[in-house]
Amino acid sequence: MSANDEVYIVLTATGTWFSRTIQWVTKAPLNHASLSFDRELNEVYSFGRKKLSNPIFAGFVQENFADPFYEDAPCAVYRLRVGESARAEMRRFVNEMKRQPDRYRYHLLGLIGVLIRRKIPRENAYFCSHFVASALERGEWRPVDKPAYFITPADFEQSLSAQQIYRGTMSGYLARFNSTYPAAVYGSSFSPATA
Template sequence: MNANRNIYVVLTGTGTAFSGIIKWFTRAELNHASIAFDKELSEVYSFGRKKAYNPFAAGLIREDFVHPFYSSADCAVYQLSVSKTEYEKMYNHVKGMMEQQDRYKYHLLGLIGVLLNVEINREDAYFCSHFVASVFEKSAVHPVAKPSCFVTPEDFASSLRAHKIFSGKLSYYMRRAHGKKVHTSGIHHSGSAVQASVASRMMRLQEERVEGVV
């Protein structure tokens, strides 16, 4: 296979209450999996919370790793080389799903199925690592040797160990990948009002974490 494009699997751990529930099922510190189509992690897709501060509204999402919600998240990034054809096949599959984004639901029962080693089918429903593995199933690339409905974030960590390009704070990776864009996005150019808005969002996030909302 002529490998000339890169696909990225991103594992994250936010330390929130809902993340702790998922951790109980997956037995992994980094318990959320996403698929990215660029090294800068600008195009990242997964199944998770649709609103950063509401874990109960979940489904197919495009993730924004620059959001303050991820400011203290740990992560691991894995890079896989694929052919241009395989890349486009996976990318177009995800974009097609995004065009009907509202039809897809978060498959919480599927996590129970992983725990019991029983496949629990639900139409148009996925959990995060299930989704990522299913995207690979649309191509000839299979990083984990098991059906997508049983794949956990830890399976990716084990199978892709040799492909790891980063492990540490997600915020550091994003700063390194984007340079000053992450530090100055809308702050130095918009004045103190935007600075106050960012500070307010950060305070709100910390308060909700203390209260167990996220």
């Protein structure tokens, strides 16, 4: 296997009021999911706030985990060896969104649907874990035995525990690949697979 066979799922908690609200409802410590096409997390996608200062304006985003906003954010990173053709299908799914990002909305009602266990359809709308699960499904890869619109970050955390390569702060993870990144890595752990 090579980097062309892999994708990464990143779970985070940013400590914003919205993040804390989701955490309070779900009781899950990590409540945001993202999909990355590289282990350095240079190319990471999700559904969330389009501007860090404005949680209301949300939709399809390319995330920048090097931003100081994420520095102390707790995170877990999972490496999935999905195969080249599956990864290519996932990338096609994401590239469709990259071409017309304004067509896609954050699906707040979908989150409520998860809580009440009822699908609330809305075209071109996703919440973070729904988006990640949908991208994986495009590659015919289903790590969680649920429809994509019911999958939560906690579901990924539970089902992918064997694929976890890191748990700690985001700055600790990024420091692993960038020696100039100013980060402490206290309380973090890497899997021997990344050494």
